[in-house]
Amino acid sequence: MIVGVMGPEGSYSEKAAKLWMQKYSMSGSELRYFADIEDAFLATVQGKSDISIIPIENSIEGSVGVTLDLLLENEAKIVGEIVVRIEHCLLSKGGPEKVRVILSHPQGLAQCRHFLKKHFPDAELRSTGSTSHAARLAGEFEEMAAIASPEAAECYGLKVLLSNIQDKKENYTRFIVLKAGKKTLTEPETGSEKCSSSACKTSLIVYLEKDRPGALYEILGTFAKRKINLTKIESRPSKKELGDYYFYIDFEGHDSDALVKDALKDIKAKTDTLKILGSYPAFKTFRSVNIDKGY
Numbered sequence: 001m002i003v004g005v006m007g008p009e010g011s012y013s014e015k016a017a018k019l020w021m022q023k024y025s026m027s028g029s030e031l032r033y034f035a036d037i038e039d040a041f042l043a044t045v046q047g048k049s050d051i052s053i054i055p056i057e058n059s060i061e062g063s064v065g066v067t068l069d070l071l072l073e074n075e076a077k078i079v080g081e082i083v084v085r086i087e088h089c090l091l092s093k094g095g096p097e098k099v100r101v102i103l104s105h106p107q108g109l110a111q112c113r114h115f116l117k118k119h120f121p122d123a124e125l126r127s128t129g130s131t132s133h134a135a136r137l138a139g140e141f142e143e144m145a146a147i148a149s150p151e152a153a154e155c156y157g158l159k160v161l162l163s164n165i166q167d168k169k170e171n172y173t174r175f176i177v178l179k180a181g182k183k184t185l186t187e188p189e190t191g192s193e194k195c196s197s198s199a200c201k202t203s204l205i206v207y208l209e210k211d212r213p214g215a216l217y218e219i220l221g222t223f224a225k226r227k228i229n230l231t232k233i234e235s236r237p238s239k240k241e242l243g244d245y246y247f248y249i250d251f252e253g254h255d256s257d258a259l260v261k262d263a264l265k266d267i268k269a270k271t272d273t274l275k276i277l278g279s280y281p282a283f284k285t286f287r288s289v290n291i292d293k294g295y
């Protein structure tokens with residue numbers, strides 16, 4: 001099996017994929033690296049990978065917008081999720097006094113905003129395709145430092161100038177596991193393992209064509225009425241006009257459960273667009289004692 005991730009080696013996406021492969025004993029699988037989130041996502045849609053593992057949300061900086069957009073634009077289903085602890089380091093070839101430019105993925109720069117303002121107020125900040133891409137570049141120029149993982153320091157022969165530099169010590173990124181193909185209401189996909197409704201999550205996107213009072217309230221009411229627990233709600237610009245949004249909703253339960261099926265039928269009747277992204281085993285984030293092992 002080919003697992004697509006954003007590279008190069010030493011990215012957090014690679015770490016997520018390795019944890020996933022370990023969790024599901026996929027030792028015969030092969031990692032394939034792509035230039036950025038979009039290419040890694042499209043790899044599975046275009047048959048270049050069997051699954052792709054993509055960042056979707058960080059506990060400090062919030063959603064990864066490009067991933068949300070790609071979920072809307074493409075036919076791919078979510079079959080799993082994994083949460084990875086993120087401990088950013090400042091990496092460079094030389095000492096801290098030489099650092100003029102700091103590179104990272106936009107998420108990395110944003111998660112270390114306070115640190116950068118306090119300790120490197122004059123440094124030029126530049127974004128790269130991934131944190132490991134930043135580390136690879138910092139390996140070429142002494143005046144550059146990268147915000148990346150300790151694994152990236154090893155990969156590119158860099159010194160760890162400072163560890164754990166993100167603005168909050170506890171820092172986690174959630175990754176989704178994607179497979180090509182459309183998820184439909186009538187053909188429930190069990191995901192990568194069978195799971196009971198309480199251990200599963202379902203993700204969907206809804207769009208309300210007409211802006212009217214109480215429209216979102218009605219959607220949320222369908223869940224509340226059935227005591228279905230929402231785990232996330234997020235709006236994303238529709239890009240049609242200012243103030244027009246898609247809503248991304250995650251909730252507990254599997255779409256083969258009678259209660260969830262019933263709620264989805266109800267939502268379908270109330271919305272103009274309903275895209276079901278998938279039902280998959282939920283990662284028990286902050287309650288998990290084994291987060292560093294990926295389960």
Ligand SMILES: O=C(O)C(=O)C[C@]1(C(=O)O)C=C[C@@H](O)C=C1
Pocket residue numbers: 006010011012013014055056058064086105107108129130131132173
């Ligand atoms: O750049 C990487 O190493 C990634 O895997 C991407 C990514 C992200 O997009 O959120 C993953 C985890 C961290 O939050 C920072 C960057």
